[in-house]
Amino acid sequence: MGNYGLGNGYGLGNGYSTTTNLLEGSMGSTVWGIVSLILALIGCFVVYFLFVVKKDNPKQKFLVWLKEFLSFKKMLIEPILKISYLFFAIFITLGSFALIGTSFLSFLLTLVFGNLILRICYEAMLMMIMIWKNTSEINKKLK
Numbered sequence: 001m002g003n004y005g006l007g008n009g010y011g012l013g014n015g016y017s018t019t020t021n022l023l024e025g026s027m028g029s030t031v032w033g034i035v036s037l038i039l040a041l042i043g044c045f046v047v048y049f050l051f052v053v054k055k056d057n058p059k060q061k062f063l064v065w066l067k068e069f070l071s072f073k074k075m076l077i078e079p080i081l082k083i084s085y086l087f088f089a090i091f092i093t094l095g096s097f098a099l100i101g102t103s104f105l106s107f108l109l110t111l112v113f114g115n116l117i118l119r120i121c122y123e124a125m126l127m128m129i130m131i132w133k134n135t136s137e138i139n140k141k142l143k
Helices: 016-052 061-070 077-099 104-142
Strands: none
Touching: 016 061, 077 104
16 A cells, blocks of 8 residues: 555556656657757758859759759749749638628628738739849849
């Protein structure tokens, strides 16, 4: 009757093995985190000096694309924004039809102003990208 520890027959174990497993798991993830940090630092410098800083252009098509991608000359945000705009415009349009039963006015307002506000926001984001493109083209022509 005097045994009131965790190993008292209720399936809780003695607590020591659970604590040890948690410490070993946490120690392993700490070590892996440090190894990942060191490898990422080495890899960062290797890729930077092999692709980004290097003045001559590679001959293979994939390496040209990789150099442009890593030096941010090729932007991925523009097609992502265009696709996400189409998704959200269709979502707002279809979602507005759920409001017909509630209020026809709220349906019309959501259909018109929801898509209008979405379009204005996306045009503002794309305008920033277009400004960047034009500025980089002007910069290339000046060099």
